[in-house]
Amino acid sequence: MKRTAFALTLLLLLLASGCVEEQGEQSIKIGVIEALTGDGAQYGEWVREGLTIAADEINEGGGINGRKVELVFEDHKAKPQEAVSAYQKLRFENVSIVLMGWSSPSVAVSPLANRDKVILFTYSATTPLYSTKDDFTFRTAVTAKQYAKEEAEFLFERLGKKKVAALYTNNDFGLGMKNVFVETFEGLGGEVLIVEAFEQESKDFRSLITKVKASDPEAIFLVGQLVENGMLVKQMNEADFDRQIVADVYSVEGSDFLQGAGNAAEGIIYVAPFFEENKKPGFAARYREKFGESPNYMGAQAYDAVMIVAKALQVCPSEFDTECIKDELFKIKGFEGASGILTFDEFGDVEKPVMFKTIKNGEFVSYEVPA
């Protein structure tokens, strides 16, 4: 018994020393928590592609200070509780940098990341709840404060709609957008006749539509996920309820939305980040070569998250010195990313130019003001 214990201790010591020795050559692990399955899987696919391009680019260029980057993917299925267990799993694997998507999951993980001093980066969460001052959480996505405000001004000023309905998905993404929208729209002097939520992954919107239709709005503010919104817009059309819909890029720009909404998608106007492929031609070319399609805003935001972390890592002694990475990230000014020029404010947020787009013949095109 004693001998076994001794042998075991020896073995453990050996293993432990082995770890220390090897660390210099080990790859830098970057955790990724995203919706890889379920209704939100299409976003996850874009993210995976954008991140893969970033990791390939870094590794082919010799890595960060000679060390390769390794992405460790975990699935949160668009659910905050799954995100927390995925985060704990990554912590167990000693990951000190985590990238993630979606508002509710990111908000659920951010206090844990700050407690553990883990660098947390979101490339898609919009919720204002994520903005906390001077800490370990950052984002490369445009926030709800910018998107929903633009939408409210667009509806009120450019389209001249004074009475609208607001429909939102019942999570932090929908809630954040809806709150900013209602506040801005009412501040402008408009009236929000009815505010209705629907659950994530809902499919039956018939009675919600009946209710909204009865309030007779001039236009509709919509925020939700691609799959739900596709169903909702289709059912609105079936119910002979035809109003101008104003939404955002997450809500409508994707084939999952078009699959559901079909021809009812035509004419929807939405706010999107000002994303131009030629900002980073290398990224777009690589992306097309590897995945056979053009990158979109999401792929670009995910790509930027890795590249900006890589930049900070070049200066810091190791990926475990997260205080150093955090300070370096705040120092970065005017980073030229694929999704635009990035400078973090004190909350770790970015502000980027936005534009309005519309759906025309099943294509996502920039919105031209009708003459």
Add this chain to the structure above:
Amino acid sequence: MVWEQLVVNGIIAGSEYALLAIGLTLIFGILRLIHFAHGEVAMVGAYTAFVVSVILGLPLWLGFVVAVVVGALLGLAINTAAFKPLRKQHILMPLIAAIAMSIILQNVIALFFGNEIKTYSLGPVEKGIEMFGFIITKTQILIIFVAIALMLLTWVLIKKTRIGQQVRAVADNRHLAESLGINSEKVITVTFAYGSALAAAGGVLIAMETNLEPMMGLMPNIKAFAAVIVGGVGSVPGAILGSYFIGLAENIGIWYLPSGYKDAIAFFILVVFLLFRPRGILGKKKEGLSQ
């Protein structure tokens, strides 16, 4: 205008739930088993029709027929693989096996078809038909009629045929039925095949109205389960009644409540029934859990 529409919405939802609830309640009746993979049978049915109509380019009605057959076969396979070997085990064992089957089926479908949504490319979205103060689409009318037709068929099979009589006998008291010479395994097999065929039919109809994805069977099955409890476990008319009750309550309820509470209404009703009337609307006084 509003009220007619809400009632029709409730009937559409109830019809969808009922197609799953009938199979669930029949299977519960004979095996005392909550078939958690029943929604996945519906999902596989929907994907079968997708293969036939979209990938092979054949008409959708043919896809529906093939889906019903595949659904029945899948039901048999699940019974043979997951439940039959556990017949003598504790009641929780087949329950866990059902959850396992549900996860396996979701993942197998995701493996072959991916997680992204699919639709039956039924052409452009059309405005519904306006009648009697409400608007309804052709697909929704079809759903209601197919559901009612299948309910009548089930009623005839249960009440008027020999096998239906045997199903009722086994559900009532399996040991007594066996001692009278009824082959209970055969009855179980038939029930699984029939219930699963109905679920597959329901899956195709739900997919026609909405879309297809590997998790599509989950929520309808939970609603159908609630309908079974509310209607009275083991009772076919009860399951149908429960389905329409929940469908109507959800759709009329959100006129007064915020729409986000739609699913909560179904579960609230479920909890109320479990607390105050556990045998459901039509359940027998002494529900045979005491085998």
